[in-house]
Amino acid sequence: MNKQTVLEISRLSFTYGCHTVLDDINLNINSGEVVCITGPNGAGKTTLLKLLLGQLKPASGTIKLFGVDSARFEERYRIGYLSQRATHFNTQFPATAREVVVSGRTPKVGLFKPLLKEDFIKADQALEMVGMTEFANEPVGNLSGGQQQRVLLARTLVCEPDLLILDEPGAGVDRGALDAVYQLLKTLNRQQGTTMLIVTHELEGIASIMTRQVCLDKRICTCACHQYTSPEAQMKHCGRRMMIQLSESQPKEPCYGNLSL
């Protein structure tokens, strides 16, 4: 497969007022990679995702998506995003799983154009991919947390994204449901070569396909390639100060080092 650069982050910094959240981040992700971002609470993981998704503007530095500056990037449907609050929707919302999934085609179809039969076929295929075909016509609010997560993943996949960004996919779902989601991600990556950027604390399920693990705490602290790094090893990489943060919830201080990946 041609290893095209999907994401290119260069000297990225972000501040909330005078508080620096991200400092001098450099990270490249090539197509087909599965990169997991880990780090303590408040490390700037969600802020980094918001910057990638165009929800925030960087204080300095650049982000390129598929070679295009993120501010000018218009093909947003090429990025599939699953928020950690995705399953926190209003469960009284009158919609079936199929209606929710097909709505994911909205950005690709475009403004003022109706959804066509082809879009519903894609929705059915996405539901089949996540093993939710039998629940297609169920009200989405009546499904279990794990089932809702799979339906929302199907909505993310229905546009056949080139880059999948998942923010804590394990949040609010039980171990069994999370394993099923990880199994699906493995299949997607191996069969379709989907590039993935996953923010997670749960590395065990995804370790077998993870190509890189990035530890973030304002700066990028470690980059472990093709291997699962235990929390203890992460601490070792990030230095003693970070270990103190993780174990004793001390006020944060920046990690040592900043690897350009």
Added chain:
Amino acid sequence: MEIFHYEFMQRAILAGLLVGLICPAVGLFIALRRMSMIADALAHVCLSGVAAGLMTGVHPVLTASLFAAGGGLVIERLRKTFRCYSEISIAILLSSGVAIGAILLDLGKGYSANFMSYLFGSIVAINLQDLKIILLQGTAILALVWLLKKELFYISFDEENARVSGIPVEAISVCFTVLTALTIAMSIRVVGILLVSSLMVLPVATAMRIAGSFRGALLLAVLFAESAIMVGLFASFYINLAPGGAIVMTSVFLLLATLAYQKVVSQPGNKGKSFPGGNPVTGEANQRCQE
């Protein structure tokens, strides 16, 4: 039937059926986006629009549309200004609308009788000009809502994801608020300023208790609204009830009947039936409704 022989009733039925189609179609998105009170505030802005129309001699539905659309834009701006307390914007607009209406009415003394017909509706007094405005405005609203249906669904279900995936959420929200304002303005002849928001909310509330799908909720809401309008018109013609009040009270009855039906089928011994809106006996939602 006798009711269909009169021209004024034919006009009333035609206008009523169109309003019964558009109000729940717009109302479903209003309810899902938790904007029901905004609809009420915009209805009150129509008060000043109607008063301005009566004073200037321009058709009151047109001036009400203009005022309500302007009010819609103001409310969108105020919601951004008071982002964490967006209900403040509703209070500001509602009281401003009534205040301007009161001043204009006082300035143009003598319009009070005509004004009452806009306050509580006078569907049976709809003339050909009213009907033309309702048909034109209604068709335009319906076409736009239909064209924006998939975006409105996405934004209502998951605004954050809609934004991330490149849907112009801000522009569509403003457009929808203006469409809501225009829907309210065109409906005031049917149910009146004080009752119009209930025609947008009550059939939707009833449909949402039963429907398990968006399509089902939309169809049921239209069905309930049309039924209420027809029952209201019949009640007005045969037993001389105020049509606006009769329409809204029929909607209230349909909602109560639905809740009672759900309560009966959820009794012990009627297990196996689940409702998308949660357990109607305990009032407990399936899982969440506040996030």
